[in-house]
Amino acid sequence: MVLKEGEAGKTKEKIEKLKAQAESFCQRLGKYRMPFAWIPISLTNFFNVSTLEREIQEAEGLNGKGSSSDKKATLLQARKLSDRSFNSEDSYPTSNFKPTSLSLGTFFKQEGDRLSDEDLYKFLADFKRSSSLQRRIKTLPGTLKVEISPAPENIGYCLTPELLPLKPFSENRNRPHKEILEFPIREVYVPHTIYRNLLYVYPQRLNFANRLSSGRNITIKIQFMCGEDPSCAMPVIFGKSSGPEFVQEIYTAITYHNKSPDFYEEVKIKLPAKLTEKHHLLFTFYHISCQPKQGASVETLLGYSWLPILLNDRLQTGHYSLPVALDKLPLHYSIHSPEKIPSQTPPIKWVEGHKGVFIVEVQAVSSVHTQDNHLEKFFTLCHSLESQVTFPIRMMDQKITEASLEHELKLSIICLNSSRLEPLVLFLHLVLDKLFQLAVQPMVIAGQTANFSQFAFESVVAIVNSLHNSKELSKDQHGRNCLLASYVYYVFRLPDPQKEVVKPGGGSSAISTESRYYTFGRTSAVSVGSKLLQSRVISCSNPDITVTQAAADEEVKSIMSSKPMDHSSSRMSYYAEGTNDVSGLCASTRPSNKKHFHEELALQMVVSTGMVRESVFKYAWFFFELLIKSMAQYVHNTEKQDNPRRSRFSDRFKDDITTIVSVITSEIAALVVKPPKESEQAEKINISLAFFLYDLLSLMDRGFVFNLIKHYCNQLSNKLNSLSTLISMRLEFLRILCSHEHYLNLNLFFMTSASAPASPSPSLSSQNSSSCSSFQDHKITGMFDLSAEYRQQHFLTGLLFTELAAALDADIEGISKVQRKAVSAILSLLSSHDLDPRCSKKEVKIKIAALYLPLVGIILDSLPQLHDFTVSDVRSGKGRTGNPEEEESSGAINQNVALAIAGSQFSVRNSGIPLVSLPYRQSATLGPDTTRNLLICFLWIMKNADQNLIQKWIADLPSMQLNRILDLLFICVSCFEYKGKQSSDKVSTQALQKSRDVKARLEEALLRGEGARGEMMKRCRIPAGNDRSAGVNENLRWRKEQTQWRQANERQDKTKAELDQEALISGNLATEANLIILDMQENIIQASFAVECRDNLLGGVLKVLVNSLGYDQSTTYLTHCFATLRALIAKFGDLLFEEEVEQCADLCQRVLHHCSSSIDITRTQACATLYLLMRYSFSSTSNFSRVKMQVTMSLASLVGKSPEFNEEFLRRSLRTILAYAEEDIDMQATPFPIQVEELLCNLNSILSDTVKMREFQEDPEMLMDLMYRIAKGYQTSPDLRLTWLQNMAEKHTKRKCYTEAAMCLVHAAALVAEYLSMLEDRSYLPVGSVSFQNISSNVLEESAVSDDVLSPDEDGICSGRYFSESGLVGLLEQAAELFSTGGLYETVNEVYKIVIPILEAHRDFRKLTLTHSKLQKAFDSIINKGQKRMFGTYFRVGFYGSRFGDLDEQEFVYKEPAITKLPEISHRLEGFYGQCFGEDAVEVIKDSAPVDKSKLDPNKAYIQITFVEPYFDEYEMKDRVTYFEKNFNICRFMYTTPFTMDGRPRGDLSEQYKRNTILTTMHAFPYIKTRINVIQREEFILTPIEVAIEDMRKKTQELTAATNQEPPDAKMLQMVLQGSVGATVNQGPLEVAQVFLAAIPEDPKLYRHHNKLRLCFKEFIMRCGEAVEKNRHLITADQREYHQELKRNYMKLKENLRPMIERKIPELYKPVVKVHSIRESFRNHSFRKYDAQTSSQST
Secondary structure, eight states: OOOOTTOHHHHHHHHHHHHHHHHHHHHHHTTOOOOOEEOOOOGGGTSOHHHHHHHHHHHHHHHOTTOOTTOOOBOOTTSOHHHHOOBOOOOOOOTTOOOEEEEEEEEEEOOTTOOSHHHHHHHHHHHHHOSHHHHHSOEEEEEEEEEEOOOOSSOSSEEOTTOOEESSOOSOOSSOEEOOOOOOSSOOOOOOOSOOEEEEEEEEEEOOTTOOSOOOBEEEEEEEESSSSGGGBOSOEEOOTTSOSEESEEEOOOOTTBSSOBOOOOEEEEOOSSOOTTOEEEEEEEEEOSSOOTTOOSEEEEEEEEEESEETTEEOOEEEEEOOBSSOOOTTGGGSOGGGOOOOSSOOOBTTTTOOOEEEEEEEEESSOOOOHHHHHHHHHHHHHHSOOOSSEEETTEEEOHHHHHHHHHHHHHHGGGSOHHHHHHTHHHHHHHHHHHHHOOEEETTEEEOOHHHHHHHHHHHHHHHHHOTTSOBOTTSOBHHHHHIIIIIOOOOOOOOOEEEOOSSOOOOOTTOEEOOOOOOSOOOHHHHHHSSSOOOTTOTTOOOOHHHHHHHHHHHTTTSSSOOOSOOOOOEEOTTSOOTTSOTTSOOSSSOOHHHHHHHHHHHOOHHHHHHHHHTHHHHHHHHHHHHHHHHHHTTOTTSOGGGTSOHHHHHHHHHHHHHHHHHHHHHHTSOHHHHHHHHHHHHHHHHHHHHHHHHSOHHHHHHHHHHHHHHHHHHOOOHHHHHHHHHHHHHHHTTOTTHHHHTTGGGSTTTOOOOSSOOHHHHHOSSTTSHHHHHHHHTTSOOHHHHHHSHHHHHHHHHHHHHHHOOSTTHHHHHHHHHHHHHHHHHHHHHOGGGOSHHHHHHHHHHTHHHHHHHHHTGGGSOOHHHHOOOTTOOSSSOGGGSOOTTOSOHHHHHHHHTTSSSOOSSOOOGGGOOSOSSOOOOHHHHHHHHHHHHHHHHHSOHHHHHHHHHHSOHHHHHHHHHHHHHHHHHTOOOOGGGGGGSOHHHHHHHHHHHHHHHHHHHSSOOOOGGGOGGGGSOTTSOHHHHHHHHOOBGGGGSOOOOOSOOTTSOHHHHHHHHHHHHHHHHHHHHHHHHHHHHHHHHHTTTTTHHHHHHHHHHHHHHHHTSOOBHHHHHHHHHHHHHHHHHHHHHHHHHOHHHHHHHHHHHHHHHTOSSHHHHHHHHHHHHHHHHHHHHHHSOOHHHHHHHHHHHHHHHHHOTTOOHHHHHHHHHHHHHHHHHOGGGTTSSHHHHHHHHHHHHHHHHHHHHHHHHTTTOHHHHHHHHHHHHHHTTTOHHHHHHHHHHHHHHHHHTTOHHHHHHHHHHHHHHHHHHHHHHOOOTTSOOGGGGGTTTOGGGGGGOOOSTTOOOTTSTTTTOSTTSSHHHHHHHHHHHHHHHHHHTOHHHHHHHHHHHHHHHHHTTOHHHHHHHHHHHHHHHHHHHHHGGGOOOOEEEEEEEESGGGGGGTTOEEEEEEOTTOOHHHHHHHHHHHHHHHHOGGGEEEEOSOSOOOGGGSOTTSEEEEEEEEEEOOOHHHHHHOOSTTGGGSSEEEEEEEEEEOTTSOSOOOGGGOEEEEEEEEEEEEESOSSSEEEEEEEEEEEEOHHHHHHHHHHHHHHHHHHHHHOSSOOHHHHHHHHHHHHOTTOTTOHHHHHHHHTSSOOSSGGGHHHHHHHHHHHHHHHHHHHHHHHHHHHHOOGGGHHHHHHHHHHHHHHHHHHHHHHHOOOGGGGSOSSOOOOSSSOGGGSOHHHHHHHHHHHHO
């Protein structure tokens, strides 16, 4: 309405009038509604749909489909999550869902005839496609504001879909939050846990189109009635939010003037808990008059319809087409459905003659009504048993009499599994409860005993099976159905105390209440179905059944034949009258008249057969959990907690349990050897059985359970052939049992150290021990043995150790996983003990450690199998032992070779068999992780065991066993090395996550508590609660931090704080482990050195100490370690310097390395130790030349290859030692201080040499030259020269110059051979360096021929470990490996030619086998790779300019890696020297012409680089046949420089000259360095015609090669041919011929060249012809034209060349001299003579 101005008075009147009209309308029509407008809102405004879908899928994958978001629970809290938990915690994604506000301004008007869902879908599709919808549908202006946000975690005032308030609800209840019940798209599989009983009614369409009445504005009044009177309308309909919560009636919206309206209402009704046949839905149809009529009502009644809620006692849901009655409804209408109402008087008038004109849909969400036929029947029949009902009862369309009740109930039990999955899951808890009730409830129906146990059990099994097999239901990580797991844990309770249910028959009297029953077992394997078809059910109270008792007994015995004990009584459990004669039964029948659920369940598991038994086995976990819970509740309910365990359960029940365990063990054994699916199932059953026995330990007599465990182990052993499978299954079983909370008490750990018995069968070590004479000694030694008595006394631990020992002894495929599992089981046990607050006292830990002492014996026996960390640890550049051979680098050095070098393979040692000298292990080697875990266990025991006991044990051990312990400690040191912060980056995320808990627990265990370091340790003064670990945590400083770590492999998923924490834990663990190792060595020294076996042990102890110094250690450990070393030197100095020469050398190097430490305290300790070493060596021999030599060698080695070496700190240390010598008053009278001063001067000079090396650290060639020069300087000191050669080898290996590294080792081996030949003349040894000539001609420089060469007999000379036969073999084997890596396989053969005679002399057939296999590999590589191998590329490099210093005007030949291009080396050298002198000061000379120095700028540095090729004379080429021979042992190189006489590099053919320059190097390549000085230069100039001859020869060779190639290569042939005969080839053959052959030269000197060129062309044209012919055979059909073109070009070239080729120089064919004798042949006269004669004649 538009109001014009100037009509103010009228306007006011109009407004008042309109207001009055509006009030009138609201009064009349206010309660009716009409569809007005609608608007779509896209969900994409609030979140990203695609991301949401993905996240929901992920959430479903984790939690199972259809998990309810209402249910938040952590299941199985009592058990460890890792063992047997389920996670039903639902985490639906809201991360990408942000609070959003929308303001909407355009609405679509609702069209009355387009209200259906289909119409709406079309609108939405149009709306999504385009905006055309706005043009087709009328729009209305308006504003709607919508805000959508994620729900907060804690909602203050929330109402359920039933409008019940939820806790916590706040007092402020202004705006409640409502939960909306979801109708999910997919079925939701979550059992009902709350009461819910809702009905939803959806009126959809009414069709009054054919009615002639005026009903056009139609509404429906919907009511829920409990009777037919209008007052019976119940207030159970949920109201609108603006009105009351519940209303009695609701009206649908009206579509104006539409006789066939669509409706879209949802009417939500709260159903009464108990429904009767009177409850129904009443629909009343009205026409609403819009215009008021005098005396007429607004509502005009059009008709009625109704829908009974129950039909045959079942809730009615679904779609209905209901007829509409026009008149008032008759009495009792509600008990009939409107479609089937019987005829009435007077008859009812219907719209359209009783047609269904009203369509309505009804849905229910109810935890009361199952909406499934099978469940409905089952519950109804169960109800009829439990309460007094009158028979017959009605079920759907059938009537069930009392006589057929039992049969029908059994049928319904069997059919339960046929019900749909969703209702079955929804009512799962109730179904299982009812079935379990039936299993134990005594039933008498119509005077007959009804036994449902077997049927109920089989139904449970079937349900369990179908739930597990359903793909819709979620499972936990163990494959167990989550619904069943939560049922057992939360829902299951023992069935109610049993009341006998008696349904009296027609004329029979009530059964006596004193009647007794026996559980009715299954007597044969007859299927359930066939039983049901019988006319009656087997019952012992029925006289018609002729089954005798004895027959039943026999059958039951046959069923349970696998049981270890026989049953003398019947397993028939039946219900009988009290007057029945039961005297025939054995006395062991159940005395109680009650069935116990656990007994019944166990019995059913025993007697089940066929498919049922299979399913019971398959899902044994569920039945075991049921058994355990029912047993626990039984004990609780009957208050038997305080009874002795043996009397808690009946003997019969124990027999059943024994049978179950026996049968299931057999099943496991049968399944585990089958295909993977079955074997996986066997593993799951095995775990379930283990958890079952685990729980039984808490409920039953433990002796009985131990017997079950014993039977299990024996039974598996008898039935399984595969050792690894057997051990794996038993280990998994024992691992679970050992995780019992009372594990220690179960193992009688308190009986260990105090009352440990003597071993009845003493071990080998105790028999060999000289001091084990008394009973006490036997007792102590026996404590470390896995004896039969130990296994008997500590049952579970004994079993576990037996399995571990068996796993370690086995050497079969797949055993490594089993070994890892065994060790992990023990490791986690020790971790749990350490974290257990009950075990925190020291005396308790001593007893626990004593329980685990046999583990020490097992570990010592498995010593050869342990992973050797010293070998596999790839640590280049670390001064580990001073021997590069002991360090693997880039996989170039073979492990066995390194072992051979490190160990004295051919020299007899007194100290037992060192581990490193046992490279060939008898059993499978353990992996690094397994070894590490085993060693952690060992160290934990050693830390916590009684130290006095350990010392007594050590004192009684023979030296061989002690050496094994030392070898073990040696490996421990290598294993627990601190590797810095970044080492954790290399561990994969998954592996780290897995091991983090156990590792952290055990690391914490090792770090806690006091050690036994004794008098040297300061920690004894620290209070117990603040042990050394706490101090270590804060101020430990690691030498590793001085290094620039390579930031490789940064882990993204770890914060810096986490990495720091891990590094800290790792560092503390390394310190603690090494301190425990130090304690052990102290114990060994103190216990053993009191007796006479100390000589053998000193070397072993020293070896471990020296090894520990080679790794990165904390200052705490180093302090104690140096203290121990000084004590050793002071006590056993004489032995040390005489017996342990090699160890002493290693010790010098390690200590010297620490003298260069940046940490003051470490440096001080190292200086003191080194000075003490010198002082005692002087005191013991009055001449410490050997130590001087070792210190000098150590320094040379240290500066040569240690990247962490710090010169300044080392100089400080040397000054400190000098100060010690000067201030040592006791030594002033001796020459010792002077000798120390001499030594330190020498060391300082070596340091000065290395300063230069530091300068050239970035210039590898210069660095190698310098190292070469230093090594050359030590020519007279073989030990030091050897050390420097090894340093060079290491540098080369780092740069991947494997051939040069190998050559360094060959030179070192030649040096060793020289001195060995001086010492002893053995026929199988090489005769000095001469024997190495075939490997390299350079080796002769190692000849010990000069006068000043020292004799190897002198003290301290050639005392290193390499100056032995094993050292020689080790060096050569390592060289062979490097040659092989470098691709020089032929040289490998030459190296082994020297090695094999030595191995043969030592009869070392193992190594010979290995050697020959390597030779075979090398020869195979030669055959397979052939010409494909690429050796070095060579460049001549000249340096010009005073800036280069010594290098000025020096020429070198550089050896670069294969396929190095000239620009690459040019760029590298230019870049390097550009950094040194400045980029502007360096210039690369581009050509290869001779350099005129006078033309160069004196302020610049010039580099000239030229590619050169190996050069050989013709006579050499006869011997150098293969590609390898042409690239090995080469010292002459050639490069070509083209030029013309006028100075240009290029010109016409007739003026093109060429200069060939031949360079000779000082040594042959490959050598011990990659660049060698040029010592000679020769130049040859080729004239133009000679250049032409050379070119034509090359072309002819190319043609020949392409023609004769096998297999033929058509493309290559055509390419070469095109270049030869092509018509457009510039400076091609034709042009060459025309320039040089067109005319006979005037100069007779050129005749010979002219003729040579002519002959070259003759051969060339012949080869072209052959090539053309060969091409004809190779071409395909489409290349014929191309071939014809080639042939035409060839013929044309041939024709053009013919006159020139055929023209001979007549002078050349004249007789040269008169032939006087036949003996003189023409070839004796050269062309040179002819040239001379003709020239003289012409002059």
